[in-house]
Amino acid sequence: MSLNDRVAKQLEDIAQMMEVLGEDSFRVNAHNRAARAVSGLSVDIAELAKDRKKLLEVEGIGPKLADKIIEACEKGTIAEHAALKDKVPAGVLDVLNLNGVGPKTAAAMWKTLGVDSLPKLRATIADGTLLTLPRMGEKAVEKIKAALALAAAGEGRTRLGLAWPVAMALAESIRAMPGVAQVEPAGSLRRGRETVADIDIVVAMKPGHEAEGERVMERVASAPIVAQVLVRGLTKTSVRVHMDADLARWGSEETAATNTATEATPAPTSTSTAKTIQADVRVVPLASFGAALQYFTGSKEHNVRVRALAQQQGLTLNEWGLFKDDEWDAFREKKFKDDAQGHTQMLAAMPKRIAGTTEEDIYAALSLACPAPEVREDRGEVSGEVGGKQVAASMSDLITIADIRAELHAHTTASDGSLSIEELAREAHRRGFHTIAVTDHSQSSTIAGGLRPDRLRKHIKDVKAVHDKLHAELGLTVLSGSEVDILADGTLDYADDLLAQLDVVVASPHAALTQDPATATKRLLKAIAHPLVHILGHPTGRLILRRPGLEPAMAELIAAAKEHDVALEINAHWMRLDLRDTHVKAAVDAGCDIAINCDVHERTDFDNLRFGVMTARRGWLPKASCVNTWTAKKLHAWLKRKR
DNA sequence: GCCGTTTTCGGCCCGACTGTTTTCAGTCG
Numbered sequence: 001m002s003l004n005d006r007v008a009k010q011l012e013d014i015a016q017m018m019e020v021l022g023e024d025s026f027r028v029n030a031h032n033r034a035a036r037a038v039s040g041l042s043v044d045i046a047e048l049a050k051d052r053k054k055l056l057e058v059e060g061i062g063p064k065l066a067d068k069i070i071e072a073c074e075k076g077t078i079a080e081h082a083a084l085k086d087k088v089p090a091g092v093l094d095v096l097n098l099n100g101v102g103p104k105t106a107a108a109m110w111k112t113l114g115v116d117s118l119p120k121l122r123a124t125i126a127d128g129t130l131l132t133l134p135r136m137g138e139k140a141v142e143k144i145k146a147a148l149a150l151a152a153a154g155e156g157r158t159r160l161g162l163a164w165p166v167a168m169a170l171a172e173s174i175r176a177m178p179g180v181a182q183v184e185p186a187g188s189l190r191r192g193r194e195t196v197a198d199i200d201i202v203v204a205m206k207p208g209h210e211a212e213g214e215r216v217m218e219r220v221a222s223a224p225i226v227a228q229v230l231v232r233g234l235t236k237t238s239v240r241v242h243m244d245a246d247l248a249r250w251g252s253e254e255t256a257a258t259n260t261a262t263e264a265t266p267a268p269t270s271t272s273t274a275k276t277i278q279a280d281v282r283v284v285p286l287a288s289f290g291a292a293l294q295y296f297t298g299s300k301e302h303n304v305r306v307r308a309l310a311q312q313q314g315l316t317l318n319e320w321g322l323f324k325d326d327e328w329d330a331f332r333e334k335k336f337k338d339d340a341q342g343h344t345q346m347l348a349a350m351p352k353r354i355a356g357t358t359e360e361d362i363y364a365a366l367s368l369a370c371p372a373p374e375v376r377e378d379r380g381e382v383s384g385e386v387g388g389k390q391v392a393a394s395m396s397d398l399i400t401i402a403d404i405r406a407e408l409h410a411h412t413t414a415s416d417g418s419l420s421i422e423e424l425a426r427e428a429h430r431r432g433f434h435t436i437a438v439t440d441h442s443q444s445s446t447i448a449g450g451l452r453p454d455r456l457r458k459h460i461k462d463v464k465a466v467h468d469k470l471h472a473e474l475g476l477t478v479l480s481g482s483e484v485d486i487l488a489d490g491t492l493d494y495a496d497d498l499l500a501q502l503d504v505v506v507a508s509p510h511a512a513l514t515q516d517p518a519t520a521t522k523r524l525l526k527a528i529a530h531p532l533v534h535i536l537g538h539p540t541g542r543l544i545l546r547r548p549g550l551e552p553a554m555a556e557l558i559a560a561a562k563e564h565d566v567a568l569e570i571n572a573h574w575m576r577l578d579l580r581d582t583h584v585k586a587a588v589d590a591g592c593d594i595a596i597n598c599d600v601h602e603r604t605d606f607d608n609l610r611f612g613v614m615t616a617r618r619g620w621l622p623k624a625s626c627v628n629t630w631t632a633k634k635l636h637a638w639l640k641r642k643r
Numbered sequence: 644g645c646c647g648t649t650t651t652c653g654g655c656c657c658g659a660c661t662g663t664t665t666t667c668a669g670t671c672g
Contacts, residue, residue, distance in 0.1 A: 059646095
């Protein structure tokens with residue numbers, strides 16, 4: 001865990017403990033906001049903490065929190081954090097983190113029943129004492145039991161690339177239902193976060209078909225992929241849906257765990273531990289579609305910011321649209337029956353919207369440019385400023401998938417890929433690329449079938465032959481390269497004379513991924529400074545939700561990459577997304593070039609490009625700073641400069 | 644605890660759903 005994450009975690013803990021102790025919710029919120037600010041920072045918090053003034057420039061950090069953060073950086077811990085831990089047992093926070101249990105309930109369990117751990121909570125369920133709490137009935141207990149089961153199965157966040165196809169399939173099936181006008185996945189999935197807690201889907205009904213929305217809710221709840229229905233209302237349905245976790249290539253722990261569970265229980269039940277993900281589906285009238293999409297895309301922090309702006313203009317923004325304050329307030333006074341008929345009357349009585357059909361309309365009505373979903377994290381995209389300074393990247397330059405014209409990191413059957421050189425090249429051409437680099441593994445990656453020097457020499461000739469053929473036939477450039485291992489001491493896995501024969505060198509760490517930060521920094525700096533290296537591949541080697549990878553001093557790597565004209569890779573595989581978004585932001589701010597590569601092993605890996613581009617957009621990467629967007633001429637010249 | 648083209652004090656986004664209640668507190672996003 002990086003220092004930024006450790007500091008953020010302490011602030012979050014403080015907030016949670018204060019919450020349980022019933023302290024002022026705005027103070028709690030302030031700590032949570034500061035925690036998010038710290039974890040979303042693209043610079044090292046220790047650097048920032050050296051200058052209190054700089055720290056105070058960060059949105060959401062005031063004098064008191066600045067002191068706590070400085071304390072955390074200097075001493076490793078915050079005294080207040082330790083003091084609160086003496087008051088609130090750690091297990092109470094475990095209980096609080098259960099789905100459906102909030103601060104009030106957790107506090108009541110702890111103070112009246114002595115529940116200070118998950119096992120003790122289970123005991124109070126078993127002996128029935130949990131039922132003696134106020135507002136605690138049979139159903140509430142069932143909900144808590146389900147939450148305990150989920151927590152035990154470790155079903156927390158899901159990798160973006162696993163949730164994506166589930167969201168698309170669900171959206172597609174809803175799109176086919178009668179009366180439906182538009183369907184769009186929202187939430188952190190739409191923002192391209194590397195992991196998501198759930199899938200949000202916004203559905204708009206055609207004008208005149210609003211009443212059919214309830215049928216859509218019914219159909220969603222009874223869809224075959226649904227494992228469990230959590231919530232079923234007129235405008236919102238929450239379900240848990242089955243997920244295919246195909247992690248074969250990654251020696252999956254998930255499929256192993258899931259398989260035993262499904263074998264024991266062939267028909268998934270509501271308590272099945274098979275991998276599922278929560279999906280929240282909302283239905284709104286078409287006139288509210290943009291408002292609902294904006295609302296449920298978030299982030300929460302972004303929405304708070306936008307709403308505050310609306311308020312300043314005497315307007316109310318909610319999932320139904322943008323309204324005049326007084327008109328919305330008058331509408332809220334009216335009461336409607338809590339059934340389908342009442343809901344229809346409610347929709348009809350809604351005041352006139354200033355905007356609501358599209359997101360663009362809403363932002364425009366607030367005199368704002370509509371920010372790309374990926375940047376809606378309240379990091380300056382609304383005000384155009386961060387900490388009083390005008391932000392560097394212009395939103396209109398943000399990279400898109402269509403800008404990508406080259407793939408510079410791909411494997412073939414020569415090492416651990418599944419395509420031949422020609423198959424790989426033709427697929428690249430089919431996807432509209434002008435250049436594909438063949439970069440099989442180097443000799444140290446024995447498990448991946450890394451090429452020994454003699455095999456690499458022959459491979460270079462094979463690649464050249466395919467290039468000659470396809471360049472004549474399609475105008476495609478096929479480059480010979482290598483994903484060469486950066487060994488533990490920072491030396492590369494081939495001798496310089498061999499590397500010099502390659503058109504492209506992607507240098508990546510594959511082993512010794514638990515090195516301490518100082519050693520890792522030295523190692524990677526050495527590779528960056530190597531005169532034959534073009535791209536630093538998946539710089540940290542992390543696997544999302546699997547292993548943390550290296551924690552080098554990213555600011556130093558970025559500065560060195562800029563100096564030596566090395567591009568830092570965003571590995572687009574959803575298991576890696578390495579560089580991560582915050583690192584990309586730091587690299588962009590420093591004017592460093594970025595490569596977005598799919599690390600192709602099989603044909604479908606090209607599809608992962610969307611995740612790499614989303615990560616790039618989260619880091620505000622302008623098109624011009626991504627080497628994969630350059631023309632063939634510019635890209636090839638850039639590569640040749642090191643030959 | 645933070646923040647300020649109305650404020651250095653007094654705000655702080657806002658609605659849906661559920662379960663346990665007979666009108667609403669708690670939780671979530």
